[in-house]
Amino acid sequence: MQLQTVLHRRFRGERGAEFVYVASSAAILGVDAATGAVVDAFAVPGGRDQDAWIADQADRELAESTLHDLVDLGVVRPVGESPAPRATLPPMPFPLATLVLNVTNKCNLTCTYCYEYGEDRLTAGDGSKGTGKPKMDDDTARQSIDFLMRSSGDRPQVSITFFGGETLLNFPAIRVATEYAEETAKSFKKRVHYSLTTNATLLTDEVVDFLTKHRFGITISIDGDQQDQDRHRKFQKGVGSFDVIEPRIRHLLVTNKERKGRSIGARVTLTSGAAPVPHTYRFLTQELGFDEVGFAPVTAGLGRDYALGEKGYQKLLREFGELAEDYVAAALRNETHGFANLGDLLRELHQGVNKAHPCGAGLGLLGVSTEGELGLCHRFVESKSHSVGTVTTGIDEATRTAFLTQAHIDNKTDCTQCFARPLCAGGCYHEAHVRYGDATVANLHYCEWIRGFIDLGLRTYGRILEANPKFFARFES
Amino acid sequence: MSNVPNDPDVPPRRPTPRILACNQKARQLAALVLAQRGQARALTQDPPPTQYPYGCTTIFAPGWEVDSGNGTHGLCQPIERDLYDCYHTCYWPAQVPDGVTNSPKWTMSCGAPMQDWKSIDLVFP
Numbered sequence A: 001m002q003l004q005t006v007l008h009r010r011f012r013g014e015r016g017a018e019f020v021y022v023a024s025s026a027a028i029l030g031v032d033a034a035t036g037a038v039v040d041a042f043a044v045p046g047g048r049d050q051d052a053w054i055a056d057q058a059d060r061e062l063a064e065s066t067l068h069d070l071v072d073l074g075v076v077r078p079v080g081e082s083p084a085p086r087a088t089l090p091p092m093p094f095p096l097a098t099l100v101l102n103v104t105n106k107c108n109l110t111c112t113y114c115y116e117y118g119e120d121r122l123t124a125g126d127g128s129k130g131t132g133k134p135k136m137d138d139d140t141a142r143q144s145i146d147f148l149m150r151s152s153g154d155r156p157q158v159s160i161t162f163f164g165g166e167t168l169l170n171f172p173a174i175r176v177a178t179e180y181a182e183e184t185a186k187s188f189k190k191r192v193h194y195s196l197t198t199n200a201t202l203l204t205d206e207v208v209d210f211l212t213k214h215r216f217g218i219t220i221s222i223d224g225d226q227q228d229q230d231r232h233r234k235f236q237k238g239v240g241s242f243d244v245i246e247p248r249i250r251h252l253l254v255t256n257k258e259r260k261g262r263s264i265g266a267r268v269t270l271t272s273g274a275a276p277v278p279h280t281y282r283f284l285t286q287e288l289g290f291d292e293v294g295f296a297p298v299t300a301g302l303g304r305d306y307a308l309g310e311k312g313y314q315k316l317l318r319e320f321g322e323l324a325e326d327y328v329a330a331a332l333r334n335e336t337h338g339f340a341n342l343g344d345l346l347r348e349l350h351q352g353v354n355k356a357h358p359c360g361a362g363l364g365l366l367g368v369s370t371e372g373e374l375g376l377c378h379r380f381v382e383s384k385s386h387s388v389g390t391v392t393t394g395i396d397e398a399t400r401t402a403f404l405t406q407a408h409i410d411n412k413t414d415c416t417q418c419f420a421r422p423l424c425a426g427g428c429y430h431e432a433h434v435r436y437g438d439a440t441v442a443n444l445h446y447c448e449w450i451r452g453f454i455d456l457g458l459r460t461y462g463r464i465l466e467a468n469p470k471f472f473a474r475f476e477s
Numbered sequence B: 001m002s003n004v005p006n007d008p009d010v011p012p013r014r015p016t017p018r019i020l021a022c023n024q025k026a027r028q029l030a031a032l033v034l035a036q037r038g039q040a041r042a043l044t045q046d047p048p049p050t051q052y053p054y055g056c057t058t059i060f061a062p063g064w065e066v067d068s069g070n071g072t073h074g075l076c077q078p079i080e081r082d083l084y085d086c087y088h089t090c091y092w093p094a095q096v097p098d099g100v101t102n103s104p105k106w107t108m109s110c111g112a113p114m115q116d117w118k119s120i121d122l123v124f125p
């Protein structure tokens, strides 16, 4: 029989241990040198005849049993084997887990790269003066909570995320929604987890008190030290925002620590010209006291001066690699490290996550506009093209199912030969919508970056596994 | 896959001496593989299996005309009934339409096969 190694990625630890990441199952197998050689031997176009190959081996019995094991574990398979049945959608209507409330589409900053303001925005009008209501009213906030409770099936826990614009420009709606959710959750016997993203300009004592009391998961958008922050994150008059946010962030972090709140993360938008990632990481964790930091390359149309060119992405990968060294060092001491991108990736790798859809948008997660309209996620809420209902009338299930069916990884033929598929699954719908005008297509302009990053994750995984396998127990549920 | 107990509840870290199941998915996969090992076996194997699967198609026989003992006594009796028995009970997918998934109504038009077997329609796959 003709056998062939399936789509996979080989990687090594530092001390020579060899691994295989199997793309069809997202399994990670450690292999000895002989087994690794078998994996490689069958990884040839058209495959190999198993009998002929076995006959050629010095130890035929060993060769045969190794091959047999690899076939059983799905690493080597018969050529032309009919593909496994296509994973269908989970039973619909899929219960919601998270609702993102865009409580305002106004902002007090005018970050040059923002999708609400820049040329890439989806909203008609000009951002802060967009067509929708600028703020969500209290009724809509309460209706959103009712909607979430109704639409989350028997999930014992739901999440409410507040988003904007600058979220805190509508603190009253956040307060109303939170207090109302607290009440409603009791009758539905659910726990509620709250989170919010803010630019920190409006973190007054009152706000900080409220957020920490309700154990909010808080993410602060900040680009780094003063120079990096003030480069793009400016007030309308062009003044940088660092001096305003710094004391507020410090106050938040201290209060949150006292109250033993959830960890607070910084979210950094990476543009060309930004300081090296390890520098920014150290500044935000050591100087300011953030628990974790996530980095996101800017979403930008081609030709913007802040866009990361190909060189920019290569540089970024190198810097991620440098910061990964810190992560490994911490992991070997059995400590958590706050490099959120890598931590999340390692978690997914360890669990063996294998995605049919890139993210939860439209599935477990929906966004709500200021007017109560439902979108696939917070970024889509103003885009009429992907409306999936309203909080009062409920989800338009036909549209939702049609979108998810179309956006399934099996329809992204460009991704069939990509080892990163189990984790990337084609990437962000919103990004695809902006870039290609079709939210269901693969983000092929990102592939190299994604594969480079996942490769870094695999190598890091291998190194930690070699030296301190216990570390990964924290990722097991 | 010898050094791990054949128990799907024990996550096998090492499905074989040469392969280590590292992440959670690999462990689940290895547990599944181990649990299913030995389940599929040739009926001519020594010692022979103690349980036989249901249906004539699962018994190794050189063909439809004779049974595993080279006789006809193990076939449906009389053998003319094969048409119906294969269709209804045994699910013989190659020779007759299968009544399980594809052609559940195949023989509906035929009330008394001795007289009107010609009314059974053709099935085009």
Ligand code: SF4
Pocket (backbone or CB within 6 Å): A414, A415, A416, A418, A419, A420, A421, A424, A425, A426, A427, A442, A443, A444, A446, A447, A448, A450, A451
């Ligand atoms: S979008 Fe690119 S990196 Fe992502 S799965 Fe598809 S081919 Fe791979």
Ligand code: SF4
Pocket (backbone or CB within 6 Å): A358, A359, A360, A361, A376, A377, A378, A379, A427, A428, A429, A430, A431
């Ligand atoms: S579509 Fe993009 S922005 Fe929206 S939830 Fe998914 S990954 Fe995030």
